[in-house]
Amino acid sequence: MMKRILYASGMAMLACCTAFAQRLPGGVTPSHYNLSFDIQFASNSFGGDESIDVTLEKPSKSITLNALEIDFHEVTVTSGGKTQTATVSTDEKNEMATFTVLDGIPAGPATIHIKYIGHLNDKLRGLYLSTYHGRKYAVTQMESTDARVAFPSFDEPAYKATFDIAAIVDKGDTAISNNYVVSDKPGPGDKHTIKFATTPKMSSYLVALTVGDWKCEHDHVDGIQIGVCTVPGRENLTRFPLDATKAILHYYNNYYSIKYPLKKLDEIAVPDFQAGAMENWGAIIYRETALLVDEKTGSFGSKQGVADVIAHEVAHQWFGDLVTMQWWDDIWLNEGFATWMTPHPVAAWKPDWLVDQTVVNGTLNALSTDGVKNTRPIHQDATTRGEIETLFDGIAYGKTAAVLHMLESYLGHDTFRAGVNLYLKEHAYGNATASDFWNAMARASKKPVDQIMPTFVMQAGEPYVQVDARCDGGNTALDVSQKRYFKTPEDFNAPNEQIWQIPLCVKGVGGISPGECFLVTKRQQQFSMKGCSKFVFPNATGLGYYRFSYDNNALQGQGTSIEQGLTPEERIALVGNNWALMRAGLLKVGDYLAAGAQLKNTPGYVLLEAFTNYFETVYNDLTTPEDRPQLQAWVRQTFSPMMQELGYSPRANEPPTERQRRAVVFRILGVFGNDPQVVQQAHTLVQQYMSDPPSVDPTLARAVIAVAARHGDAELYAQYKAQMKSAKTPEMYYRYFYALAEFPDPNLIQQTLASTLTPEVRSQDLGVLINMTDVPASQDAAWEFMRKNYDALSDKTGGGLGGFGIFIEAADNFCSLEKEQQVQQFFQEHPIQGTERNQKAALEAIRGCASLKEQQQGTLSAWLKRNASTSTAREGAKASDASVR
Ligand SMILES: [Zn+2]
Numbered sequence: 057m058m059k060r061i062l063y064a065s066g067m068a069m070l071a072c073c074t075a076f077a078q079r080l081p082g083g084v085t086p087s088h089y090n091l092s093f094d095i096q097f098a099s100n101s102f103g104g105d106e107s108i109d110v111t112l113e114k115p116s117k118s119i120t121l122n123a124l125e126i127d128f129h130e131v132t133v134t135s136g137g138k139t140q141t142a143t144v145s146t147d148e149k150n151e152m153a154t155f156t157v158l159d160g161i162p163a164g165p166a167t168i169h170i171k172y173i174g175h176l177n178d179k180l181r182g183l184y185l186s187t188y189h190g191r192k193y194a195v196t197q198m199e200s201t202d203a204r205v206a207f208p209s210f211d212e213p214a215y216k217a218t219f220d221i222a223a224i225v226d227k228g229d230t231a232i233s234n235n236y237v238v239s240d241k242p243g244p245g246d247k248h249t250i251k252f253a254t255t256p257k258m259s260s261y262l263v264a265l266t267v268g269d270w271k272c273e274h275d276h277v278d279g280i281q282i283g284v285c286t287v288p289g290r291e292n293l294t295r296f297p298l299d300a301t302k303a304i305l306h307y308y309n310n311y312y313s314i315k316y317p318l319k320k321l322d323e324i325a326v327p328d329f330q331a332g333a334m335e336n337w338g339a340i341i342y343r344e345t346a347l348l349v350d351e352k353t354g355s356f357g358s359k360q361g362v363a364d365v366i367a368h369e370v371a372h373q374w375f376g377d378l379v380t381m382q383w384w385d386d387i388w389l390n391e392g393f394a395t396w397m398t399p400h401p402v403a404a405w406k407p408d409w410l411v412d413q414t415v416v417n418g419t420l421n422a423l424s425t426d427g428v429k430n431t432r433p434i435h436q437d438a439t440t441r442g443e444i445e446t447l448f449d450g451i452a453y454g455k456t457a458a459v460l461h462m463l464e465s466y467l468g469h470d471t472f473r474a475g476v477n478l479y480l481k482e483h484a485y486g487n488a489t490a491s492d493f494w495n496a497m498a499r500a501s502k503k504p505v506d507q508i509m510p511t512f513v514m515q516a517g518e519p520y521v522q523v524d525a526r527c528d529g530g531n532t533a534l535d536v537s538q539k540r541y542f543k544t545p546e547d548f549n550a551p552n553e554q555i556w557q558i559p560l561c562v563k564g565v566g567g568i569s570p571g572e573c574f575l576v577t578k579r580q581q582q583f584s585m586k587g588c589s590k591f592v593f594p595n596a597t598g599l600g601y602y603r604f605s606y607d608n609n610a611l612q613g614q615g616t617s618i619e620q621g622l623t624p625e626e627r628i629a630l631v632g633n634n635w636a637l638m639r640a641g642l643l644k645v646g647d648y649l650a651a652g653a654q655l656k657n658t659p660g661y662v663l664l665e666a667f668t669n670y671f672e673t674v675y676n677d678l679t680t681p682e683d684r685p686q687l688q689a690w691v692r693q694t695f696s697p698m699m700q701e702l703g704y705s706p707r708a709n710e711p712p713t714e715r716q717r718r719a720v721v722f723r724i725l726g727v728f729g730n731d732p733q734v735v736q737q738a739h740t741l742v743q744q745y746m747s748d749p750p751s752v753d754p755t756l757a758r759a760v761i762a763v764a765a766r767h768g769d770a771e772l773y774a775q776y777k778a779q780m781k782s783a784k785t786p787e788m789y790y791r792y793f794y795a796l797a798e799f800p801d802p803n804l805i806q807q808t809l810a811s812t813l814t815p816e817v818r819s820q821d822l823g824v825l826i827n828m829t830d831v832p833a834s835q836d837a838a839w840e841f842m843r844k845n846y847d848a849l850s851d852k853t854g855g856g857l858g859g860f861g862i863f864i865e866a867a868d869n870f871c872s873l874e875k876e877q878q879v880q881q882f883f884q885e886h887p888i889q890g891t892e893r894n895q896k897a898a899l900e901a902i903r904g905c906a907s908l909k910e911q912q913q914g915t916l917s918a919w920l921k922r923n924a925s926t927s928t929a930r931e932g933a934k935a936s937d938a939s940v941r
Pocket of ligand 1: 057335368372390391394
């Protein structure tokens with residue numbers, strides 16, 4: 057599954073807060089399902105006709121499987137030529153049903169036959185209802201534990217079976233499932249019946265079915281038919297995803313020693329979808345924005361996003377679908393692998409996208425998530441539905457991917473690949489655990505991967521590596537020590553006992569030592585590196601999953617040559633690491649800003665984007681209202697020359713990353729610099745763009761729409777609403793939709809908030825509330841609104857974790873002890889089982905930010921007085937008075 061892209065990473069839909077997904081008793085193993093769904097849109101329901109071939113280990117009077125929100129009509133069990141009608145007892149709390157027969161069932165094979173009615177619910181889970189322009193669609197989302205809502209099943213990942221699926225659908229509708237169509241015949245009545253080829257042996261959470269008036273465009277690669285399917289009218293947005301899928305699937309067919317085993321791969325963009333996308337074998341389902349983008353009018357960011365999501369989901373066809381984790385506690389084997397794999401085919405397809413830089417940024421994001429007390433280990437026990445759903449988080453995806461990138465860099469591309477293929481070969485069409493992975497990797501590499509990986513997978517948190525280097529007789533002596541890193545000085549300075557086995561790659565800059573990798577296994581260790589250098593950088597490649605110290609004096613002694621000495625990826629790692637050092641009290645915020653400014657000319661956009669993300673905290677939380685004009689002046693001093701150099705329109709043959717760079721600088725100056733020229737440009741360009749879209753570069757347009765909104769009035773707000781109505785692509789719609797969250801006018805803020813409770817805002821789009829808590833002008837109002845309307849918002853998302861996720865993510869944006877109290881009280885009033893750790897982490901984040909403010913606000917103020925010119929500060933203040941009413 058692709059993590060919820062906008063909010064609630066780790067939060068999915070729940071029927072009820074007390075629902076448990078307990079384990080099945082065992083003793084009965086399914087091998088094949090025959091499933092028929094008779095879709096009845098008139099009553100928002102479906103008739104299910106199902107038979108399951110099972111094997112009983114020993115004689116039994118009853119069989120227990122998973123079922124939820126199913127109305128059973130008739131259940132029979134056939135074995136040894138005898139068919140018995142079963143009585144059905146349901147256990148809602150455990151989401152199970154038990155079928156009991158009078159004469160018992162002998163050990164060996166049996167067939168269960170079930171007739172039932174299911175409900176096309178509006179909770180975006182199981183087999184559910186999606187709507188678009190008054191038309192109805194039926195869509196599945198089974199992961200993690202919702203196949204049981206669509207059909208009674210042995211709904212645990214280790215119960216793999218084959219599936220024959222059929223759908224009875226209205227005239228004019230079609231159906232798409234995991235495998236290709238084998239027959240499509242008229243009847244019963246006015247309907248027609250579509251049957252699909254038998255699936256490979258797979259887990260129940262991978263079953264897919266979508267019903268509606270889909271329009272599909274096709275292409276081929278390596279003998280596999282690719283289909284991209286949409287609601288009618290969106291077919292013109294399928295060229296880019298078809299091309300991306302062709303390139304990506306072809307890459308994987310070469311990378312893996314096992315080829316994609318199905319004859320077709322469909323990708324369906326559905327109007328309502330909770331996650332970003334879901335990797336159902338042969339039928340991947342996406343949010344519209346995660347799959348559809350216009351070749352001509354799409355921005356670089358959208359194309360990159362679509363390519364990444366496709367690469368992630370297609371990687372799952374191997375990691376997840378072909379080899380599946382034994383149980384949800386190892387969900388990282390699915391999600392972390394798919395996330396790690398993503399940049400490989402994208403980089404091969406689009407070499408000018410500078411994908412390697414984004415990988416380092418991904419590592420920095422994971423380190424940031426992980427640097428708190430209330431983080432969790434990658435491998436984590438989980439039994440209940442809530443516990444399972446909270447595992448789909450930044451740790452399973454981002455941290456695992458980062459650790460795998462470090463390991464791949466340490467072992468080398470080819471060795472790592474050999475380990476991956478050994479692992480896939482040993483577990484194809486089966487299940488695997490964490491140790492299966494690192495044992496295969498250790499055998500293939502002959503390196504102690506089985507020693508390294510458990511230290512990163514089984515224990516929480518991230519290491520801090522202190523490296524002291526000195527030249528000693530022509531070689532570099534390295535004194536290395538490690539401890540756990542924490543974001544707050546208080547926790548960082550407290551003693552802790554954790555130790556990792558860390559592949560530490562050290563690079564020499566300005567000398568004769570090219571660098572070397574060492575395996576750090578102890579708390580303190582000495583290493584010797586050949587040759588001496590002026591400066592030693594302890595994270596060569598930038599892919600190390602650790603925080604590190606470095607000798608700032610030696611770095612500064614390098615002067616400008618640091619930009620020749622470190623690769624762009626290493627400089628990005630340096631900027632992120634500086635932020636971490638600042639948070640732990642080892643660096644002042646002014647030094648962080650100065651170092652970022654020094655590296656701003658690094659090619660590409662990622663360093664600037666990473667710098668801006670952290671800078672947002674400086675601007676929103678560490679700056680007093682009195683100091684803000686000074687900070688804005690510093691932003692203008694630092695970035696205006698870049699804007700002038702880049703200009704407002706792309707040059708001929710400019711690479712897409714340069715366009716993105718322009719957009720990032722435009723946003724920095726427009727939002728954080730209050731730059732009168734950029735604000736004026738935003739107002740001019742947004743009008744130009746709305747009346748004639750091709751006249752403005754689509755990549756810049758996104759920033760233009762957001763910056764204009766930050767300085768916009770009711771008239772512009774009304775124009776955005778009108779643009780949303782006439783938007784020709786999902787991307788266009790969402791550019792304006794999310795920009796609504798940026799308007800500073802209190803009346804407009806209230807309008808945007810109120811709209812979230814109306815059908816105008818789909819439940820999948822409630823993440824806009826999180827965005828509003830991230831904008832200073834709307835933070836208080838948004839939080840107030842969310843607290844007041846908890847029940848309505850919770851209902852809209854189907855209740856439980858789904859609604860709660862937006863509250864937890866919103867809380868992450870707060871930075872005062874007063875807010876911490878409010879959030880704590882809110883959590884006490886709304887205890888949602890399974891989210892306890894996420895609640896603690898949210899409170900810890902608020903306290904951490906409040907303490908950062910206390911430490912750094914004064915030093916920032918002093919630094920600004922020395923480094924920001926007051927004349928430009930006054931100019932900005934005037935612009936601000938003029939444009940924000
Ligand atoms: Zn995934």
